[in-house]
Amino acid sequence: MLELKKILLEAVLVTVVGAALAFTANVISSRGLALANDYFPGKPVTPESSAPATPSSAGMNTNLPASASDESVLLRIKQNGLQLVDVNQAVQLFHDPRSQQELILFVDARNDQEYHEGHIPAAYLFDNYHPEKYLADVMSAAQTAEKVVVYCHGGDCDDSVSAAITLRDAGIPNQKLFVYAGGITEWMADKLPVEIGERKSGQLQKVNK
C-alpha cells in the first residue's frame, strides 16, 4: 500500500514538473503554439440534415481518394457565411484584368515552404498559424482589393476557411471574401500556371501537358 502511494506521488511529481517543462519548451521553441490564439476561428461545423452521413472528420481515412473539396470543408464555408468559388470561377478571376491591378487578390493559406514550392501567380502568402508574420501585408493589399480569393491545398484542408475568417475578423468585408475550396491541388491538376519562389518571382513551374 505504501509502495503504491509512493508510485502515485511520483507520478504526480512527474506530471507537474513535466507540464512546467513542456510549456516552457513550447514558449522557447520558435515553432511553438501561441496558447491564446484561436487557430480555427468561426463557428465549429455542426452536422446538417442535408449533409451526407459521413463523420465531420471525413478525409482522415487516407485509404480513399480525396475529392476536390471535402464535405466538411464545404459545410464550414457555408456555416460561416463565406462564399465559395469553383475552379472555373477561380480561373475567370485569375484572368480578369483587375487581377493585374491587385483589385482581385489571391491569398495562399498554406505554410511558407509549401508556398515557395508553388502557388497561384502573384498570390499573397498568409499562413494563418503565424498571423503576426503575414497579416499586415495581406491586410493592406486586401483593403484596397475588390475581391479576395483564399485557397489552401484543397481536399480536406480548411486552412483557407480559417484564413478567410481571420481576414474578416480583421476588417475585410464578407462580400469581398471568397474561398476556392479546390485549392492548389485542383489548380495544378488542371495544369494552370503556378509560380515558384517568392511572390511575383516570375518563375513559372513547367507544366507537362
Add this chain to the structure above:
Amino acid sequence: MSDKSRPHRNALEIPTFLARWALGAAFIYTGLSKALHPVEFLKLVREYEMTQNHLLLNLIAAWLPWFEVFCGLLLILGIAVRGTALMLTLMLGLFTGLVFHRALAIHSAQDIAFCAIKFDCGCGTGEVFICHKLLENFVLILLSAWLLSGYGRKACVRYSLV
C-alpha cells in the same frame, strides 16, 4: 531478498533495462516528431473532436509532445521510473481508446474492413494501419506496465524520487 529469488531477479534485470530504454527511446522519437511540427499535431488533435475550446486544444497540442519527450528522457536516465511508467501506462491506455474510437467511427461510416483503415492518428509515426497501431500500443502498454514491477534498477540515476 532470499538467495533463492536472487537469480530470478538478476535474470529479469537486463530485459527490464532494455524495456526501459526501448520505451524511453520510442517516446523521445514520437514526442520530438510532434514537437517539431506543432501545427500539424494541433490539426490532428482537432480531428478527434474532444473539445471545441481553442485554449484547451492549444494546451493539449503544446503540452503533450514535450511531455512525452520528458518522460522518455526520465526512462532513459532512470529517474522516477515507476511514476513515469504509471503516467505512460495511463496515457497509452487513453490514446489507444481514442484511436480505437475514431477507427470505429470511420469503420461505421465507410464500408471497408477494420484493419484496412489507415490514417494519421497524431501518434508521431505518420499514417498507419489501425490494427498495426493497436498492436503497437498494446506492446507499449505491456512494457510500461512491466516497468511498474520494480525490476530494472540497474544504470538508473535515481530510480525512485520519493
